[in-house]
Each structure stands twice: as C-alpha cells, then as structure tokens.
Amino acid sequence: MRALLTGVGLALLALGCQRDQVAHYRVPREAPNAPNNPRPAAPPQPMGDRTGGPSDMPAPPAPSGKAALKWSLPKGWTSAPGDGMRFATFKAPVNGKLEATVVVLPGPAGGELANVNRWRGQIALPPLDEAGLAKARTAMKTKAGPLNVYDFSSEGKTKSRMVAGYISTPDGNTWFLKMTGDADPVAKAKPDFMHILESLHLD
Amino acid sequence: MIKSLALQTWKFLKSIQLTIVLLALLMALVVLCTLAQVEMGTAGAVNAYMRSFIVWRQFAALPFPVPVFPGAALVGLLLTINLTGKTLELKRTWAKAGLWLIHAGLVVLFAGEFVAGMMQVDTNMSIEVGQTVNYVQSYKNMELAVIDVTDPTWDEVYSIPDSELTRGGAIPIPGTPLTMNVKKYFANAELSNLPAGQTSMATAGVGPGVLVVEQPTVTADGEMNQASAFVEPTAGGRSYGVWLASAAIGAPQSFTHEGHTYLLTMRLRRLYLPYAFTLKQFRHDVYPGTDIPKNFSSLVQVVNPSQKESREVLIYMNQPLRYEGKTFYQASFGKNDTLSVLSVVENPGWLLPYVSCVLVSIGLLVHFAIVLRRSLKRRQDKKEA
Numbered sequence: 104m105r106a107l108l109t110g111v112g113l114a115l116l117a118l119g120c121q122r123d124q125v126a127h128y129r130v131p132r133e134a135p136n137a138p139n140n141p142r143p144a145a146p147p148q149p150m151g152d153r154t155g156g157p158s159d160m161p162a163p164p165a166p167s168g169k170a171a172l173k174w175s176l177p178k179g180w181t182s183a184p185g186d187g188m189r190f191a192t193f194k195a196p197v198n199g200k201l202e203a204t205v206v207v208l209p210g211p212a213g214g215e216l217a218n219v220n221r222w223r224g225q226i227a228l229p230p231l232d233e234a235g236l237a238k239a240r241t242a243m244k245t246k247a248g249p250l251n252v253y254d255f256s257s258e259g260k261t262k263s264r265m266v267a268g269y270i271s272t273p274d275g276n277t278w279f280l281k282m283t284g285d286a287d288p289v290a291k292a293k294p295d296f297m298h299i300l301e302s303l304h305l306d
Numbered sequence: 307m308i309k310s311l312a313l314q315t316w317k318f319l320k321s322i323q324l325t326i327v328l329l330a331l332l333m334a335l336v337v338l339c340t341l342a343q344v345e346m347g348t349a350g351a352v353n354a355y356m357r358s359f360i361v362w363r364q365f366a367a368l369p370f371p372v373p374v375f376p377g378a379a380l381v382g383l384l385l386t387i388n389l390t391g392k393t394l395e396l397k398r399t400w401a402k403a404g405l406w407l408i409h410a411g412l413v414v415l416f417a418g419e420f421v422a423g424m425m426q427v428d429t430n431m432s433i434e435v436g437q438t439v440n441y442v443q444s445y446k447n448m449e450l451a452v453i454d455v456t457d458p459t460w461d462e463v464y465s466i467p468d469s470e471l472t473r474g475g476a477i478p479i480p481g482t483p484l485t486m487n488v489k490k491y492f493a494n495a496e497l498s499n500l501p502a503g504q505t506s507m508a509t510a511g512v513g514p515g516v517l518v519v520e521q522p523t524v525t526a527d528g529e530m531n532q533a534s535a536f537v538e539p540t541a542g543g544r545s546y547g548v549w550l551a552s553a554a555i556g557a558p559q560s561f562t563h564e565g566h567t568y569l570l571t572m573r574l575r576r577l578y579l580p581y582a583f584t585l586k587q588f589r590h591d592v593y594p595g596t597d598i599p600k601n602f603s604s605l606v607q608v609v610n611p612s613q614k615e616s617r618e619v620l621i622y623m624n625q626p627l628r629y630e631g632k633t634f635y636q637a638s639f640g641k642n643d644t645l646s647v648l649s650v651v652e653n654p655g656w657l658l659p660y661v662s663c664v665l666v667s668i669g670l671l672v673h674f675a676i677v678l679r680r681s682l683k684r685r686q687d688k689k690e691a
Contacts, residue, residue: 123467127481128578130440130461200456200565217515224510226562227546258544261565285565 320391350525404673
C-alpha cells in the first residue's frame with residue numbers, strides 16, 4: 104500500500120514538474136492556398152477595421168485591366184501570380200537566396216516613410232527620418248508615373264540587401280516592387296530588376 | 307499516538323459514510339459543472355470542476371480567488387482510496403473473487419479518468435477538400451511561432467508555447483542565433499488603431515500603429531483569446547526592434563538575420579505530425595426531402611512516409627480513425643461543406659475504461675455464479691436434510 108501511494112505521489116510530482124519548452128519542427132512548406140490558421144472553434148473575427156496595420160487588412164481585390172501595373176521581364180526572368188496582398192512573384196535566373204515580389208495595397212498604405220522603415224527593419228537597419236529618406240531615395244520616371252527606388256544593405260556576417268521600388272498609381276493604390284536576399288545574388292540581379300522598374304507602365 | 311491517529315484516519319478514509327458523502331459531492335459537481343458550461347463552455351467547465359482538486363471562484367470584492375468546493379479530482383482521489391481500502395478488507399478467498407474483480411474494475415475506471423485528466427490532449431484538424439494537413443492544433447492554447455522560411459521547400463518552425471510567454475523574459479531559440487525577449491504578454495487583448503499622441507511599446511512591424519488593450523480571458527466554446535505579445539528578437543548582440551505579435555493580426559511579419567528570413571506569428575498551438583491527411587471528399591447527407599442530417603463523413607488519404615503507407619480511410623460519425631495513438635472523430639464542418647473538422651484526442655489511458663468494463667462484467671458474472679452455486683447447494687442440502 105505504502106509503495107503504491109509513493110508511486111502515485113511520484114507520478115503526480117513528475118506530471119506537475121513537466122514544463123513546456125520551445126519545440127522545433129522541420130515541415131514541408133505549406134501550399135500558398137492553404138487557409139491561414141483555420142479556426143473552426145471560433146466565430147469569424149472582423150479584423151479589417153480593428154488594427155489598421157497593412158498586414159492585418161483583408162487582401163484587396165487584385166487590380167486588373169487598366170488599373171493594374173504592367174512591366175516587361177528581362178531574359179530568363181519569370182513571373183507567377185501571387186495571392187493575398189502579393190500581386191506577383193518574380194523568379195530570377197540567379198543562384199542564391201533571393202526573392203522578388205510585387206505587392207499592391209489600397210491607398211497610401213501608411214505612407215512612404217513607414218513602409219521604407221518597415222523594410223529596413225526586416226534587414227535589421229535602424230529607421231530613417233524624413234531627411235534620411237530623401238537622401239536614400241533615387242527618383243525615376245516611368246510610363247506609370249514617378250517611382251522612388253531604395254537600395255539598402257544590412258550589416259552582419261552574411262549581408263542582406265534590398266532593392267525596392269515604390270509607386271502610386273492614379274487609382275490611389277500603392278505598389279511595392281521589392282527584391283530581398285543575400286547581398287551577392289541581389290547585386291547580380293539588380294541590373295535586370297532595374298530594367299523591370301524602368302519598364303513599368305499602365306495600359 | 308501517531309499510530310492511532312494514522313489508524314483513525316485510515317478508518318475514516320475507508321468508511322462507508324465517506325463513500326456516501328463523496329458520491330453526493332460527485333452528484334452535486336455534475337449539476338454544477340453542467341450549469342457552469344453556459345458561461346464557461348464545455349472545456350472551461352470540465353477543467354474548473356472535474357479536472358481540478360479545488361473549485362476556485364473569483365468574487366468581485368476580493369482581489370484573489372477563493373476555494374468554494376472540492377473539485378472532482380479530489381473527490382475521485384478520495385473515492386479511489388476509499389474503494390481501495392474497502393477492497394483490501396475483502397477476504398482473500400475464492401468465494402470473494404467476483405467482488406475483488408468488481409472493485410478492481412472500479413479502481414481501474416477511476417485511474418483511467420485520472421490518466422485522461424492529466425495526460426489527455428484534445429486538439430483538432432481542419433482540412434479543406436483537396437488540402438493536405440500535417441498538424442493538429444489546440445482549441446485554446448497559443449504559440450508564438452518563429453519560422454525560418456529561408457529554404458524554399460522546408461520551413462523550420464520554432465514554437466514558443468504560451469506558458470513560456472506568460473513567464474516572460476529572454477527565451478533562447480535552440481538551433482538558431484535568436485533570443486526572443488518577451489516584453490509583455492497578454493493572454494487576451496483587443497487591438498485598435500493607436501490614437502494620435504500615444505506611443506506603442508513596439509518599434510517594428512505593424513505594432514507601432516496599434517493600441518493593445520488587455521481583456522479578461524474567455525473559455526466559452528466558440529470564443530477565442532486574442533493572445534498578443536510584445537517581443538524583441540535579438541541575435542549576435544543586435545536587436546531587431548520590438549514587434550507586436552498577435553492572434554488578431556492575420557498575416558505574419560518578418561525580419562532577416564544574416565540571410566535567414568524569420569516570420570513571427572501568434573497562432574493556435576500546432577503539433578506537427580510525422581504523417582499527413584489529404585481530404586478527398588466530404589459528405590453531408592440528409593434524409594430525403596428534409597434538412598435533417600443523416601451522415602457526415604470525410605474520406606481522407608493517410609500518407610505516412612516513415613511506414614511507407616498511403617491508404618484511404620473513411621471517418622464518419624461514431625466511426626473514428628485510431629491512428630498512431632490519436633483518435634480522429636468527425637466533429638464539424640463548414641465553408642459550404644468543403645471544410646471538414648476532425649476532433650483529435652490523444653489519451654494514453656483510452657483502454658482503461660474498456661478494461662474496467664470487462665473486469666466489472668466478469669466480476670459480476672463470477673459473483674453471480676458463486677452465489678448461484680451456493681444457493682443451489684443450500685437448496686440441495688435442505689432437500690437432503
């Protein structure tokens with residue numbers, strides 16, 4: 104009997120001492136059409152009007168026809184339609200870590216300074232002020248209107264680099280064309296990416 | 307002195323009076339728990355009344371919760387001791403074999419409920435037709451997922467459970483150079499636009515424009531806590547700013563450290579499985595000419611590479627799939643019959659109630675046979691006399 108009670112006591116103690124820890128899983132990338140975090144137990148949450156952050160907004164209807172920005176792709180580059188806020192994804196014929204995307208957001212999307220600082224934050228750079236922003240900006244003219252280009256490189260052992268174009272279209276939407284990745288592949292792909300930016304036009 | 311006290315306690319613990327009081331308490335608990343489900347939801351009420359040793363209640367006038375009733379776990383434990391005491395009192399003879407079996411069966415039944423209460427994990431799996439899912443997710447528990455998405459085909463998912471977030475402080479992420487400093491964690495919060503003139507704790511991502519107001523946690527079915535946290539990722543002595551991660555923020559946010567891009571997202575806690583389910587078909591049959599449901603069923607393809615297994619399984623009402631220690635029940639559906647929700651239960655003690663039923667049944671039969679034999683013998687003796 105005593106042995107039994109001791110056993111039960113020890114078992115309870117062991118259960119009580121169990122502590123959750125950081126878990127690690129290596130999982131295949133989810134298909135892009137997978138529902139993000141399905142919540143069957145919860146009623147649908149109205150979210151668009153609550154937080155105001157760009158990533159919290161429901162994906163706007165993708166512009167089409169005249170409102171949509173168009174570009175021509177350099178040799179070897181391909182483009183795939185995106186989903187959600189992502190309008191398109193480019194694939195560059197360059198080895199190494201690199202991602203090039205086109206994102207469209209309704210309205211001014213928080214303003215240029217906020218967005219540029221958000222991008223800088225993604226590669227661990229401190230935010231800029233208006234004067235710093237003006238200094239970092241390269242203005243370009245395209246058939247779709249004036250375009251601001253930014254090129255940032257991070258510090259660190261493996262340097263990250265980002266080249267981004269920021270343009271507002273006459274229908275009020277804001278477009279980001281952004282290439283991010285390791286510094287070397289981004290440097291290799293930059294001339295082609297600049298061609299894409301130069302070729303921007305509306306119908 | 308001590309010996310007599312212990313003997314007295316033991317006598318009290320195995321007394322029939324205690325059995326009656328405990329059974330009455332259990333009945334009261336069943337009623338209270340049923341009523342509490344209106345406010346707390348099924349899981350909340352079961353945890354508060356059935357799977358706790360003490361039922362606590364928070365009164366508005368007091369800053370701390372007070373114990374108001376013994377919980378079913380305590381009552382169950384006392385009943386188990388009571389029953390064990392009674393069982394040990396039985397004579398160790400063949401004539402009492404049936405009673406021994408019945409008592410042992412009841413003890414196993416209580417033990418089964420203890421195992422379920424302590425170790426059962428309830429999760430669910432939502433699959434849309436055509437979709438493949440390799441994880442189950444919690445109903446209530448949250449996690450801060452830090453996902454290294456650098457590799458185009460694989461994600462490295464690091465999950466910080468909400469219990470660690472509640473503890474706060476610096477949480478190193480093993481296998482990465484990252485440390486997450488939890489500045490503040492809200493088990494439930496409401497987010498809104500930050501009014502002009504106010505500043506946020508966040509300095510990066512969408513957080514700086516968001517006001518976070520703490521809310522009391524919810525447990526009712528169908529309600530979800532919007533867990534939110536201000537976290538500061540640091541690596542190699544550098545800070546990546548303070549981010550707001552919240553279950554109310556739909557899309558994940560990301561930062562890049564030395565060529566690795568990490569997503570930060572607060573979501574319901576996921577447990578990834580070494581196998582995957584693909585929903586091939588969901589059926590929602592009704593009786594002809596009515597809307598009354600007749601059958602719900604999910605036809606899933608189970609793919610388990612480690613077992614070199616790929617087979618179709620039909621999961622329907624009262625016909626769950628038991629697989630690798632988990633039981634998948636057809637629980638719900640949605641999205642115009644294109645989404646199936648399977649309730650997933652992992653209970654290492656799931657066999658115990660069955661063992662208990664078998665023991666009690668055999669015990670009753672044995673006892674009946676013994677009593678019958680004795681009575682027949684008595685009748686025979688009477689005839690002969």
